[in-house]
Structure formats: structure tokens, C-alpha cells
Amino acid sequence: MIGYIKGILEEADEQCIIVDNQGMGYRIFVPGSTFSGALPIGQEIKIYTYLYVKEDAMQLYGFLTKDDLNVFKLLIGVNGIGPKAGLGVLSALSADDLRFAVLADDAAAIAKAPGIGKKTAQKVILELKDKLNLEDAFEQKLENQSSADQMPGANGDAVSEAVQALVALGYPNADSLRAVKRVEDASNMDVEELLKAALKKMI
Numbered sequence: 660m661i662g663y664i665k666g667i668l669e670e671a672d673e674q675c676i677i678v679d680n681q682g683m684g685y686r687i688f689v690p691g692s693t694f695s696g697a698l699p700i701g702q703e704i705k706i707y708t709y710l711y712v713k714e715d716a717m718q719l720y721g722f723l724t725k726d727d728l729n730v731f732k733l734l735i736g737v738n739g740i741g742p743k744a745g746l747g748v749l750s751a752l753s754a755d756d757l758r759f760a761v762l763a764d765d766a767a768a769i770a771k772a773p774g775i776g777k778k779t780a781q782k783v784i785l786e787l788k789d790k791l792n793l794e795d796a797f798e799q800k801l802e803n804q805s806s807a808d809q810m811p812g813a814n815g816d817a818v819s820e821a822v823q824a825l826v827a828l829g830y831p832n833a834d835s836l837r838a839v840k841r842v843e844d845a846s847n848m849d850v851e852e853l854l855k856a857a858l859k860k861m862i
Contacts, residue, residue, distance in 0.1 A: 660710050661708050661710055661719065662707070662708070663705055663706060663707045663708055664678050664680055664685050664687070664705075664706050664708055664719075664721070665680065665703065665704070665705045665706075666678040666679045666680035666681070666685070666703065666704070667679045667701060667702070667703055667704075668699075668700055668701065668702055668703075668704050669684060669700065669701075670700070671700065673691040673836040673837060674688060674689075674691070675687055675688045675689060676689055676706075676721070678704065678706060678721075685719060686719065687706055687708060687719045687720065687721035688718060688719065688720045688721070688742070688746060689706075689720070689721050689722070689746070690722070690727070690746055690749040690750040691750040691822075691836045704723075705723075706721035706722065706723065707721065707722050707723070707724065707725050707727070707728040708720065708721045708722075708728075709721075709728060709731060709732065709742075711742045718742065720742055720745075720746060722749075724754075726754050726799060726802075727749060727754050729754075730749065730754040730757060730758070731745050731746070731749060733787055733790060734748055734749070734757075734783070734787075736786075737782060737783050737786045737787065738782065738786065739779060739782060740779070740783065743774070744772075744774050744775060744779075747772045747773040747774050747775065748769065748772040748775060748783075750772070750773070751771050751772035751773065751826065752768065752769065752771075752772065754799075755799065756768070757769070758791055758799070760784075761783065761784050761787045761788055761791055762788065762791055762792075764784055764788075765784075766780040766781045766784060767780070768780075769783055769784070771826075773831070817845075817848060817849055817850045817853050818839055818845060818846075818853065820850045821839050821850055821853040821854045821857055822835045822836050822839050824850070824854050825838065825839070825854070825857060825858070825861070830861060834861065835857070835861075837860075838857040838858075838860040838861050839853065839857045839860075841857075841860045842856040842857055842860065
């Protein structure tokens with residue numbers, strides 16, 4: 660129904676963003692790691708969306724790339740994986756990392772996502788493995804890297820890497836994102852400096 664929304668990023672936190680499109684604010688649930696300060700408030704963005712309809716609500720889920728959206732659709736097609744769990748997986752793993760985890764039978768990597776146990780991770784691998792192949796995974800990774808190099812943003816790579824590093828150290832996604840966002844002058848720091856400053860915020 661809604662393929663994408665293009666507008667001004669008005670608000671953002673670890674769960675959702677609000678995008679102003681011609682005076683209407685769209686509340687969109689997003690992966691925490693995707694909008695970890697890479698795009699400043701007030702900047703125009705384009706978000707590829709998925710409209711989830713249930714009896715008592717309609718919710719929009721959004722992603723910076725069509726690839727992320729497509730992987731999200733694959734995830735929620737797995738029996739037992741709803742939009743919230745799918746978003747959790749893409750907060751813990753990039754679309755590329757998820758593809759390689761599935762192809763490598765790496766259930767442990769997928770199980771690191773919030774709300775995903777080992778049995779569910781194995782089910783993700785079982786149901787998605789036939790829908791992916793290694794050659795396409797490598798081609799998509801190269802394409803995503805090329806696109807990321809062209810994306811606007813103030814030191815977004817450093818911010819994203821710092822969040823991922825905290826998650827790898829065992830901190831929850833939301834807490835990691837919150838700590839990095841609380842670092843002053845983060846846009847002028849490299850990954851190591853940002854990680855050290857964020858760790859102090861975790862104490």
C-alpha cells in the first residue's frame with residue numbers, strides 16, 4: 660500500500676522515527692542500529708516501508724534500503740517470526756550478516772537477536788536457506804557497500820560501528836544505541852574514541 664515515504668526526519672529513538680511528509684507525521688518502527696545517529700534530525704530521508712495490519716492497529720516498519728525491506732519480508736514469512744522479532748533480528752544483524760549466517764548454518768549468530776532463541780534461529784535457517792544462495796549474497800554485499808559509501812550523514816559509520824561493538828560486548832541493542840547517542844560531539848570522533856566515551860555512559 661505504501662512503498663516508501665520521503666520527508667523530513669523530525670524525531671528518532673531506538674524504536675521508531677517520525678517523518679514529516681507535507682505536514683503529516685508518519686510514525687515508523689525501525690531497526691535500532693539503522694538510525695543510530697547516522698542521519699541528523701531535520702534532514703530529508705527516504706524510507707522503504709512495510710504496512711503491518713492487525714485487528715487493533717496499523718503499524719509502519721521502515722528501512723533505509725530495499726534490500727533491508729526485502730530481508731524483513733523474508734523474516735516475517737518464517738513461522739513464528741512477527742514484525743517485532745524481525746526488526747529485532749535486523750537490529751542485531753545487517754541484512755548481509757543475516758544472509759551469511761543462514762547460509763553458514765550459524766544459528767548462534769541469529770540467536771543473539773533479542774527475543775530469538777536457538778530453536779527459532781534454527782527455524783529461520785531451515786526456512787530461508789533454500790531462498791538464498793552464496794553468489795547472490797556476495798553480490799548484494801558489494802552493492803550494499805557501494806550504496807553505503809554514497810549515503811549522506813555525519814560520521815554515521817563510526818556511530819554504527821560503535822553501537823555494533825557494544826552489542827558484540829554483550830550490551831543490549833537499545834542500551835548501546837542510547838549510550839552512543841549520549842556522547843557529546845560524536846560526529847567528530849573516530850570509532851575507538853566514540854566506543855570509549857560510550858562505555859563510560861554504560862556505567
